[in-house]
Amino acid sequence: MNGNVAIDYRNPNAIRKLGIDALTKELGAVGMVYFIRQFDKGEGDYTAEREQLLADVTIEDIERHIGK
16 A cells, blocks of 8 residues: 555544545445445534424324324
8 A cells, every 4th residue: 555655643634545545445436435424424413403303292293193
């Protein structure tokens, strides 16, 4: 991969490049992108949004919705 060149593991840009190169070599460009997408942190605050969306939902509402 890198021959005899020393790797500075404290350099995030160097590690990122080596990692992307290794993933691309093993998975191909498309596979590398799909792999990286698994670690996307997303946006917003899921917990706060969920609490807001479900604030007025009761157990009875859920049971009615699923047909219990």
